[in-house]
Amino acid sequence: MTKHFPHRHSPARRGTAAIGLALLALMTACSPSAPSPSGSPGGSAAATTALTVGLGYVPNVQFAQFYLAQRAGYYRDAGLSVTFENKIDPDLIRLVGLGSVDIGIADGTSVIPAVSQGIPIKYVATIYAKFPNVVYAKASSGINSAADLKGRKLGTPGKYGSSWIMLQALLDSVGLKPSDLDIQLYPDFGQGTALTQSAIDAATGFVNNEVVQLELDGTKAKVLTVDQAVPLPGNGLIAGTRTIETKRAALRAFVAATLRAMAEITADPQKGLDASIAAVPALGQNPTIQLAVLKATIATWSDAYTQAHGAGSIDRAAWSTTVAFIARLPDSPISGTPPTLDQLLDESLLPS
Amino acid sequence: MSARAPSLEVPPGTTREPTPPSAISVRGLDFGYRSGSRARSAVAGLSFEVAHGELVAVIGANGTGKSTLLKLIGGLLTPDAGSIFVDGEAVRGPEARVGLVFQEPRLLPWRSTLSNVAFPLELAGWTSAARVARAAELLELVGLADVADLRPHQLSGGMRQRASIARALALEPSVLLLDEPFSALDALTRERFNDQLQGIWRQTGSTILIVTHSIPEAIFLADHVLVLSGRPGRLAAQVPIELPRPRTVNELDAAIGSAAAATIRGALQLDTRDADPGEVAP
Amino acid sequence: MTRWLLRDLLPTAAVAAVVLALWKLLVVLGGYPAFVLPAPEVVAARLVQAFADGTMEPNLWATLVEIAIGFAIGAGFAVVTGYLLARSHLVERLLSPYLVAAQATPILALAPLITLWFGTGLLSKVIICALIVFFPVAVATMVGVRSVDRQLLEMGRAFRATRAQVLLKLEVPGALPSIFGGIRVGATLAVIGAIIGEWAGGETGLGVLINLARGSLFDTPLLFATLVTIAALGVTLYLAIAAIEHRLVGERG
Numbered sequence: 108m109t110k111h112f113p114h115r116h117s118p119a120r121r122g123t124a125a126i127g128l129a130l131l132a133l134m135t136a137c138s139p140s141a142p143s144p145s146g147s148p149g150g151s152a153a154a155t156t157a158l159t160v161g162l163g164y165v166p167n168v169q170f171a172q173f174y175l176a177q178r179a180g181y182y183r184d185a186g187l188s189v190t191f192e193n194k195i196d197p198d199l200i201r202l203v204g205l206g207s208v209d210i211g212i213a214d215g216t217s218v219i220p221a222v223s224q225g226i227p228i229k230y231v232a233t234i235y236a237k238f239p240n241v242v243y244a245k246a247s248s249g250i251n252s253a254a255d256l257k258g259r260k261l262g263t264p265g266k267y268g269s270s271w272i273m274l275q276a277l278l279d280s281v282g283l284k285p286s287d288l289d290i291q292l293y294p295d296f297g298q299g300t301a302l303t304q305s306a307i308d309a310a311t312g313f314v315n316n317e318v319v320q321l322e323l324d325g326t327k328a329k330v331l332t333v334d335q336a337v338p339l340p341g342n343g344l345i346a347g348t349r350t351i352e353t354k355r356a357a358l359r360a361f362v363a364a365t366l367r368a369m370a371e372i373t374a375d376p377q378k379g380l381d382a383s384i385a386a387v388p389a390l391g392q393n394p395t396i397q398l399a400v401l402k403a404t405i406a407t408w409s410d411a412y413t414q415a416h417g418a419g420s421i422d423r424a425a426w427s428t429t430v431a432f433i434a435r436l437p438d439s440p441i442s443g444t445p446p447t448l449d450q451l452l453d454e455s456l457l458p459s
Numbered sequence: 460m461s462a463r464a465p466s467l468e469v470p471p472g473t474t475r476e477p478t479p480p481s482a483i484s485v486r487g488l489d490f491g492y493r494s495g496s497r498a499r500s501a502v503a504g505l506s507f508e509v510a511h512g513e514l515v516a517v518i519g520a521n522g523t524g525k526s527t528l529l530k531l532i533g534g535l536l537t538p539d540a541g542s543i544f545v546d547g548e549a550v551r552g553p554e555a556r557v558g559l560v561f562q563e564p565r566l567l568p569w570r571s572t573l574s575n576v577a578f579p580l581e582l583a584g585w586t587s588a589a590r591v592a593r594a595a596e597l598l599e600l601v602g603l604a605d606v607a608d609l610r611p612h613q614l615s616g617g618m619r620q621r622a623s624i625a626r627a628l629a630l631e632p633s634v635l636l637l638d639e640p641f642s643a644l645d646a647l648t649r650e651r652f653n654d655q656l657q658g659i660w661r662q663t664g665s666t667i668l669i670v671t672h673s674i675p676e677a678i679f680l681a682d683h684v685l686v687l688s689g690r691p692g693r694l695a696a697q698v699p700i701e702l703p704r705p706r707t708v709n710e711l712d713a714a715i716g717s718a719a720a721a722t723i724r725g726a727l728q729l730d731t732r733d734a735d736p737g738e739v740a741p
Numbered sequence: 742m743t744r745w746l747l748r749d750l751l752p753t754a755a756v757a758a759v760v761l762a763l764w765k766l767l768v769v770l771g772g773y774p775a776f777v778l779p780a781p782e783v784v785a786a787r788l789v790q791a792f793a794d795g796t797m798e799p800n801l802w803a804t805l806v807e808i809a810i811g812f813a814i815g816a817g818f819a820v821v822t823g824y825l826l827a828r829s830h831l832v833e834r835l836l837s838p839y840l841v842a843a844q845a846t847p848i849l850a851l852a853p854l855i856t857l858w859f860g861t862g863l864l865s866k867v868i869i870c871a872l873i874v875f876f877p878v879a880v881a882t883m884v885g886v887r888s889v890d891r892q893l894l895e896m897g898r899a900f901r902a903t904r905a906q907v908l909l910k911l912e913v914p915g916a917l918p919s920i921f922g923g924i925r926v927g928a929t930l931a932v933i934g935a936i937i938g939e940w941a942g943g944e945t946g947l948g949v950l951i952n953l954a955r956g957s958l959f960d961t962p963l964l965f966a967t968l969v970t971i972a973a974l975g976v977t978l979y980l981a982i983a984a985i986e987h988r989l990v991g992e993r994g
Contacts, residue, residue: 534899
């Protein structure tokens with residue numbers, strides 16, 4: 108009697124067909140919408156040009172200059188109709204590269220890998236002249252310089268991103284590596300709490316966020332910045348190369364209006380706070396904290412270079428050093444030839 | 460029980476002279492199924508003897524407790540009252556000396572036929588080599604030697620039932636109980652299997668108690684026939700079958716019209732006014 | 742061999758080729774740049790490169806280990822629990838509400854908590870995998886054990902099977918087809934569990950690589966190459982289980 112097996116599709120056929128369908132589904136899900144032609148080329152001063160502006164993930168007092176420029180009518184006066192969108196950094200960079208968002212804020216250390224992967228964006232204006240991501244500790248911890256970090260417990264969200272590059276740069280300047288420290292990972296960004304509870308000795312964080320929180324809680328903080336070690340470029344405005352060509356005038360006007368708002372807020376922080384609360388009422392719940400954050404933010408907006416060359420100016424030498432530093436990191440985010448400064452930067456949108 | 464039909468029942472309570480113990484001795488057997496608060500009596504006051512080496516048929520309509528009787532003798536159920544002795548020892552549970560063949564083959568679908576037949580040996584702790592040898596013997600006996608490696612789903616219904624019989628014989632039981640083993644087969648195959656069972660019985664010399672609802676089958680196979688009727692099932696008659704051995708199927712046709720058949724039929728119809736007369740195969 | 746080639750491999754390869762062609766067509770027609778939707782040959786090249794330069798393999802093994810251990814623990818507990826649920830009404834009444842409640846809580850919400858409590862290393866991923874695998878395997882076991890033919894169990898009693906023999910020779914083999922159904926589902930879920938666990942916090946693994954490719958490296962071809970690797974991992978596991986099932990369960994008609 109011959110054996111006969113029940114008739115059914117073999118697992119192999121089923122499995123690989125499943126791969127095919129899954130891939131199809133995945134790529135439709137992963138890719139944002141196709142680019143559509145936007146705006147009017149050139150943009151005359153008479154007609155209003157619509158601009159989509161990408162800010163960071165959550166509406167925040169750190170974007171006070173944008174809220175002020177919007178509310179005070181600086182964008183409108185320049186013939187711009189500005190819409191804000193909140194996105195996380197990686198998505199924002201891709202959307203700007205695609206042209207779906209006209210201009211946005213991005214971290215300088217993210218721009219470099221993105222451009223090296225062929226994403227067509229340019230860094231067009233400096234917002235944070237000082238790198239906002241820092242290593243900080245309680246003043247009582249006895250950590251006074253990067254060298255003191257050796258063998259200590261340091262908390263950080265993960266071994267990637269701007270904080271990781273900053274940490275490596277800071278340690279490199281005193282001849283240390285992350286492996287010389289006891290790194291604790293806090294993927295939920297709880298390193299600030301851990302530091303407050305003294306579970307760790309030091310942490311990475313933002314000078315206008317975690318550090319402010321610590322000091323408002325009544326603890327004096329010691330902050331180690333990376334600017335003297337490696338002058339990493341902080342957050343700035345980025346735009347797609349095609350957008351720069353088609354909306355040059357509009358983007359220039361936007362940059363100018365934004366820098367003007369920044370100058371006003373630097374002189375009178377309360378103005379920035381009022382504009383932020385008007386745009387994001389939830390911020391009005393704890394104005395003291397917001398003002399402290401804003402002041403810390405304002406402090407990063409200028410450094411020796413911007414004071415000498417004007418607000419928003421881009422320090423090419425700093426970028427050059429940074430690219431070289433990132434290129435020689437182990438597991439460097441730059442693959443292949445490092446991008447050139449001309450591929451990374453476009454200063455033509457700055458006020459002359 | 461009526462005095463009208465000739466019968467050889469043993470009235471309960473009769474004292475007996477000391478004799479060698481019967482293969483099966485049932486006295487005053489009562490059993491009822493309980494579900495929740497309801498109780499349904501299946502058999503009541505059953506008493507009979509089966510001598511060594513006899514082939515006895517138990518016949519009765521549905522609901523007269525035939526399967527229950529077999530499970531009681533096989534030790535799968537415990538009587539409410541009365542006693543059951545096999546080879547002179549009381550039955551306390553399933554034992555190696557009693558082999559059971561169910562109405563369904565009840566083979567394990569994930570094992571080969573050989574492995575299924577060897578199953579009781581495996582449970583009893585036999586070594587692998589011994590199991591294979593004995594199982595091969597048994598398959599030979601029932602004529603399944605060339606399907607040893609096939610799985611039950613690859614066998615016909617009749618072959619599966621034969622495998623089930625072979626399995627029941629594995630531990631050489633002195634008593635073999637079969638519960639309507641051929642009722643799922645067509646009439647022609649059934650005749651053939653009746654013949655084969657007679658052959659197996661003569662070869663092994665075991666005592667066989669077979670439950671059936673076929674009068675021809677009972678007459679063909681049995682030395683005497685126990686007739687159960689009524690709900691709960693009671694022993695309505697014990698009918699001896701005087702046909703010479705070995706019996707052939709041709710003689711069977713003559714037997715159908717015989718006096719014994721009439722007696723059995725008569726006893727079946729007693730006290731079964733409520734039962735559907737179509738429940739017993741003519 | 743030729744039969745397998747014609748019956749299984751050729752149709753599968755044909756479907757794959759069509760999918761790849763559609764993908765390429767989509768990229769060309771939509772004009773998508775590589776950083777949004779890379780073409781199949783770009784992803785393939787990046788996949789090869791990722792294996793060649795040692796990016797992919799360590800992460801692949803890391804995720805595989807999480808899946809293997811997590812699945813083993815989860816399925817192991819699940820089979821035992823499933824058996825108890827099947828055979829004991831008391832256990833079922835006591836445990837069922839909690840099991841269902843645990844299953845209803847999305848693993849995506851639990852994962853960060855588990856990582857918080859158990860750290861960002863292997864342990865939290867193993868726990869998450871085990872949790873995600875547990876319910877389907879437990880239910881499949883329970884259903885399978887309950888569905889074992891009572892007539893077979895009675896037959897076993899007739900031949901004086903001990904409790905252990907009933908369990909090992911009747912209940913387990915009888916429940917095996919159903920258990921394997923649960924295991925197939927569990928295996929694919931385990932892959933998801935491992936990735937989610939890595940997203941909640943981890944240093945190595947295919948999920949971590951996805952995050953890196955997306956957020957730090959801006960390497961979309963690598964992102965897709967990692968997705969392909971994950972899919973291949975899932976399919977391989979599924980096929981392996983199907984093969985084991987074929988061996989253990991076999992044809993039962």
